[in-house]
Amino acid sequence: MRIEAAELRILELSLKFRFETSFGVQTKRTILLLRLFGEGLEGLGEGVMERLPLYREETVMGARYLLEEVFLPQVLGKDLANPEGLRQTLAPFRGNPMAKAVLEMAFWDLWAKGLGKPLWQVLGGVRTRVEVGVSLGIQPTVADTLKAVERHLAQGYRRIKLKIRPGWDYVVLKAVRQAFPEATLTADANSAYRLADFPRLKRLDELFLDYIEQPLGYDDLLDHAKLARELATPICLDESLTSAEKARKAIELGAGRVFNIKPARLGGHGESLQVHALAQSAGIPLWMGGMLETGVGRAHNLHLTTLPGFTKPGDVSSASRYWEEDLVEEALEAEEGLMPVPEGPGIGVHLKLPLVERLTLWQRYVSAS
Numbered sequence: 001m002r003i004e005a006a007e008l009r010i011l012e013l014s015l016k017f018r019f020e021t022s023f024g025v026q027t028k029r030t031i032l033l034l035r036l037f038g039e040g041l042e043g044l045g046e047g048v049m050e051r052l053p054l055y056r057e058e059t060v061m062g063a064r065y066l067l068e069e070v071f072l073p074q075v076l077g078k079d080l081a082n083p084e085g086l087r088q089t090l091a092p093f094r095g096n097p098m099a100k101a102v103l104e105m106a107f108w109d110l111w112a113k114g115l116g117k118p119l120w121q122v123l124g125g126v127r128t129r130v131e132v133g134v135s136l137g138i139q140p141t142v143a144d145t146l147k148a149v150e151r152h153l154a155q156g157y158r159r160i161k162l163k164i165r166p167g168w169d170y171v172v173l174k175a176v177r178q179a180f181p182e183a184t185l186t187a188d189a190n191s192a193y194r195l196a197d198f199p200r201l202k203r204l205d206e207l208f209l210d211y212i213e214q215p216l217g218y219d220d221l222l223d224h225a226k227l228a229r230e231l232a233t234p235i236c237l238d239e240s241l242t243s244a245e246k247a248r249k250a251i252e253l254g255a256g257r258v259f260n261i262k263p264a265r266l267g268g269h270g271e272s273l274q275v276h277a278l279a280q281s282a283g284i285p286l287w288m289g290g291m292l293e294t295g296v297g298r299a300h301n302l303h304l305t306t307l308p309g310f311t312k313p314g315d316v317s318s319a320s321r322y323w324e325e326d327l328v329e330e331a332l333e334a335e336e337g338l339m340p341v342p343e344g345p346g347i348g349v350h351l352k353l354p355l356v357e358r359l360t361l362w363q364r365y366v367s368a369s
């Protein structure tokens with residue numbers, strides 16, 4: 001597949017809800033959107049990095065620079081045999097997995113379309129619908145939280161994840177556990193605790209959480225391994241897993257008994273397949289994370305979630321929860337806690353170009369000379 005041209009955009013989209021986590025409040029997303037063109041086809045990729053490095057270190061502007069000045073010039077006009085070839089081309093450049101993932105995932109889409117197959121089949125998926133839950137931000141009160149949990153359980157979501165931070169943890173989780181004794185419940189700290197907070201975290205053991213997500217440092221494995229030995233509740237890693245190498249070390253150290261996969265955090269689908277293989281052989285269950293994606297990133301995530309190792313509900317919930325109007329034509333909506341995987345070649349979704357135009361703050365088109 002020869003990449004003939006690329007269009008990179010930055011656009012802004014308002015969220016329908018205020019999303020509060022231990023690292024801040026989000027009311028909109030600034031989105032890097034990449035369209036790759038080749039052989040009369042188009043591949044799509046979406047960046048998940050934000051303006052500010054509050055989740056991981058990458059930023060929208062840093063990624064835009066790398067894509068424009070470094071990564072796209074490496075691949076434009078090149079005939080790449082497959083996505084692994086593209087991955088090898090980007091491999092010498094260190095770090096920046098989110099920036100690499102925008103290009104890598106757009107190329108998987110383009111390549112699958114070249115083969116005339118849906119992406120999930122090319123990735124090795126085994127199902128056409130995937131189990132999903134919801135990630136609920138920190139609410140103003142416990143009563144608000146109970147209402148939000150009740151509403152989403154009634155909609156059929158199969159797991160409730162609550163964002164926590166020191167001071168907003170035991171009390172709210174305990175209230176939800178008491179009101180919904182049978183619910184599959186998890187907590188995501190987004191790195192808000194330190195090992196010294198052990199007594200606070202130990203109290204959560206009585207609430208039968210399915211796992212606690214990323215309690216400690218955003219790049220840490222060692223302290224998570226220490227904490228894991230002292231908690232009955234399994235630890236799930238999110239922020240710290242940025243490559244297959246990190247996943248291998250996390251397994252060796254015992255830093256997490258569950259892994260959150262976000263292909264955009266791991267550098268793309270290729271790296272995610274490697275983590276999937278490692279997790280399968282270590283007996284580590286996987287689930288698909290989310291970064292408040294539009295239909296483009298959401299479709300990519302859905303396709304990857306069809307692999308056999310994804311045995312816990314993902315954060316890939318209905319697009320209508322997030323957006324008044326999504327960037328894609330196809331409605332990505334859950335039914336009874338199951339999300340259908342978009343059909344058709346590649347990721348199976350199509351941009352609403354007039355809407356994309358309206359939301360665009362900046363764009364650049366580059367073609368192979």
Ligand code: OSB
Nearest residue numbers: 055135238289290291292293315
């Ligand atoms: O830690 O999983 C996270 C959103 C932005 C940044 C980090 C995270 C999240 C979510 C939202 O939990 C998941 C979603 O609904 O897309």
Ligand code: MG
Nearest residue numbers: 188213214238
């Ligand atoms: Mg998380």
